[in-house]
Amino acid sequence: MLITFIGSGNVATHMAAALKNAGHRIVQVYSPDFQHASMLAYHVGAQATNELHAIIPDTDLFIVSVKDDAIIELVKALAKHQKLIVHTSGSTDLNSLLAFTDKAGVLYPLQTFSKSREVDFAAVPLCIEGANDDIKNQLEQLAYTISKNVYSINSADRKILHLAAVFACNFPNYLYTVAQQLLAEHQMKFDMLKPLILETAQKVQEQPPAAVQTGPAVRNDRVTMDTHLQMLGHQPYLQEIYSLLSQGIIKNNNVGHEDE
Amino acid sequence: MLITFIGSGNVATHMAAALKNAGHRIVQVYSPDFQHASMLAYHVGAQATNELHAIIPDTDLFIVSVKDDAIIELVKALAKHQKLIVHTSGSTDLNSLLAFTDKAGVLYPLQTFSKSREVDFAAVPLCIEGANDDIKNQLEQLAYTISKNVYSINSADRKILHLAAVFACNFPNYLYTVAQQLLAEHQMKFDMLKPLILETAQKVQEQPPAAVQTGPAVRNDRVTMDTHLQMLGHQPYLQEIYSLLSQGIIKNNNVGHEDE
Numbered sequence: 001m002l003i004t005f006i007g008s009g010n011v012a013t014h015m016a017a018a019l020k021n022a023g024h025r026i027v028q029v030y031s032p033d034f035q036h037a038s039m040l041a042y043h044v045g046a047q048a049t050n051e052l053h054a055i056i057p058d059t060d061l062f063i064v065s066v067k068d069d070a071i072i073e074l075v076k077a078l079a080k081h082q083k084l085i086v087h088t089s090g091s092t093d094l095n096s097l098l099a100f101t102d103k104a105g106v107l108y109p110l111q112t113f114s115k116s117r118e119v120d121f122a123a124v125p126l127c128i129e130g131a132n133d134d135i136k137n138q139l140e141q142l143a144y145t146i147s148k149n150v151y152s153i154n155s156a157d158r159k160i161l162h163l164a165a166v167f168a169c170n171f172p173n174y175l176y177t178v179a180q181q182l183l184a185e186h187q188m189k190f191d192m193l194k195p196l197i198l199e200t201a202q203k204v205q206e207q208p209p210a211a212v213q214t215g216p217a218v219r220n221d222r223v224t225m226d227t228h229l230q231m232l233g234h235q236p237y238l239q240e241i242y243s244l245l246s247q248g249i250i251k252n253n254n255v256g257h258e259d260e
Numbered sequence: 261m262l263i264t265f266i267g268s269g270n271v272a273t274h275m276a277a278a279l280k281n282a283g284h285r286i287v288q289v290y291s292p293d294f295q296h297a298s299m300l301a302y303h304v305g306a307q308a309t310n311e312l313h314a315i316i317p318d319t320d321l322f323i324v325s326v327k328d329d330a331i332i333e334l335v336k337a338l339a340k341h342q343k344l345i346v347h348t349s350g351s352t353d354l355n356s357l358l359a360f361t362d363k364a365g366v367l368y369p370l371q372t373f374s375k376s377r378e379v380d381f382a383a384v385p386l387c388i389e390g391a392n393d394d395i396k397n398q399l400e401q402l403a404y405t406i407s408k409n410v411y412s413i414n415s416a417d418r419k420i421l422h423l424a425a426v427f428a429c430n431f432p433n434y435l436y437t438v439a440q441q442l443l444a445e446h447q448m449k450f451d452m453l454k455p456l457i458l459e460t461a462q463k464v465q466e467q468p469p470a471a472v473q474t475g476p477a478v479r480n481d482r483v484t485m486d487t488h489l490q491m492l493g494h495q496p497y498l499q500e501i502y503s504l505l506s507q508g509i510i511k512n513n514n515v516g517h518e519d520e
Contacts, residue, residue: 010474068484091476091484111456112474117463123455151452160446163488168439168453169460170475171505172432177469177512179428186420192411193428194465195383196371200429201461203377205454209437214270214372215430216351224328224351228423241508244501245431252437 001142004059005029006074007066008040010113011088015063015146018121020044022145027059057081061142063107068092076100084135090162093155094129105130105139108158109147112169121146127153127161178238210252217249261402264315265289266334267325268300270373271348275323278381278406280304287319317341321402323367328352336360344395350422353415354389365390365399368418369407372429381406387413387421438498470512477509 001024005012008031016026026046031037034050041048049055055078062078064071065088078085079101086105087097097104106129113119126143128150130136136152143150153161176197180190203212216224225246232239261284265272268291276286286306291297294310301308309315315338322338324331325348338345339361346365347357357364366389373379386403388410390396396412403410413421436457440450463472476484485506492499 068481091487110452112460114472125452125455157446160442163491164439164442165456166475167435169456171435173460173469173473174505174509175427175431176464179424180469182420182424186417188417192370192385195385196425196429197461197464200372200433201457204436204457209433209440212374213433215426221328227351231423241504245434249434
């Protein structure tokens with residue numbers, strides 16, 4: 001397939017590489033920042049541009065991978081080329097594209113990407129949606145060339161998925177940062193926590209998270225929780241997080257748990 | 261070494277197995293619940309008891325691995341045997357043992373354990389502390405027989421570590437539970453999130469968490485955050501968590517971040 005990337009951020013970077021490796025041809029990369037566009041274009045053997053009027057119409061698919069609030073304007077500008085246009089956003093409804101083109105779809109990768117880190121794209125869940133069955137089939141075929149995990153998900157469910165992903169990825173990563181900062185204040189290294197972080201994520205690959213919850217809250221160990229809250233006395237903001245999440249664990253704990 | 265376990269929970273179960281595999285002899289397992297004691301004792305070829313007066317004094321080390329608020333009473337009862345006594349708790353001060361015995365120490369494994377899941381004990385960070393240098397050296401030697409990651413950590417720092425571990429492990433696991441529940445409400449499977457959860461934990465093995473933070477908050481994507489808060493309208497408790505953690509990410513974000 002001939003594919004054009006609109007956007008050159010983390011998602012575009014990893015998806016373009018995966019598609020190129022799967023034998024597709026990346027025609028062009030557009031970004032308002034020419035240097036960004038060039039960097040990705042260079043890696044996938046494409047042309048770079050930062051001008052919308054310079055976009056080559058001779059392509060099979062535009063993949064719009066930009067910030068959510070920039071998607072609509074770009075789709076508006078691309079619609080005249082009469083080619084299939086998909087976005088890669090968790091939270092943007094397919095309907096919002098259909099106002100401008102009926103050749104629209106979604107290719108949402110449920111993964112966290114950083115440019116500096118390689119990802120095994122074959123394991124990335126790809127959520128597809130199409131304006132009609134033809135488009136859906138086409139996207140499904142395309143998706144299977146780069147991933148083993150392809151899901152057909154409508155816009156409403158995709159929004160839920162995206163929200164769940166914030167809880168499962170973005171928030172835990174923030175809590176890792178808090179942990180790292182707590183250790184740094186006492187000249188201890190984040191390295192010490194790495195095996196724990198990895199094991200916590202590995203556990204839930206095999207068992208439901210509620211069944212492997214550990215720590216003072218699930219044991220309802222008030223003494224330790226009070227001590228922890230006191231230790232956070234100089235950071236009321238972290239106290240608040242500690243209380244709120246501990247309460248959540250205690251509430252959930254009516255269902256059944258492990259004790260250490 | 262001849263070792264006696266006081267307690268038969270998750271930590272005791274995994275540590276006893278690791279010590280036995282390293283060639284030590286587990287003499288006896290005590291638990292107020294005889295069935296619990298028997299189960300662990302059976303696995304490590306030890307004797308089981310649920311009576312304190314039946315504890316065999318002929319041992320080199322008592323490892324007290326019980327709930328924090330039960331430690332002191334047990335140490336009090338064991339002190340008369342004049343043998344080395346350690347606890348495995350993150351939050352209990354070594355000093356609280358020294359009121360009863362001067363042969364005291366700590367062997368704190370910085371890991372989350374569930375009985376149903378095997379752990380590579382060699383990778384578990386073991387934090388040791390001793391009432392004197394002799395005890396510390398003895399515990400260090402013992403610790404290195406079961407783990408490659410041995411740290412000498414005093415009681416004050418160990419408390420910080422334990423607090424950081426709650427943020428790095430217990431709270432993320434709770435957030436996995438929330439994500440799973442959000443999906444379940446819409447008949448979607450937690451399986452879809454597993455690659456994301458694993459990648460999030462793997463990323464921070466190599467890069468500082470603040471440097472690989474992704475999601476709407478770090479992009480300050482107000483539209484998506486507002487949508488998410490609306491979607492959580494029926495669960496004000498989760499709204500509160502969402503707001504609080506997003507604010508934390510936005511605050512941290514003054515330092516520098518990735519944009520997708």
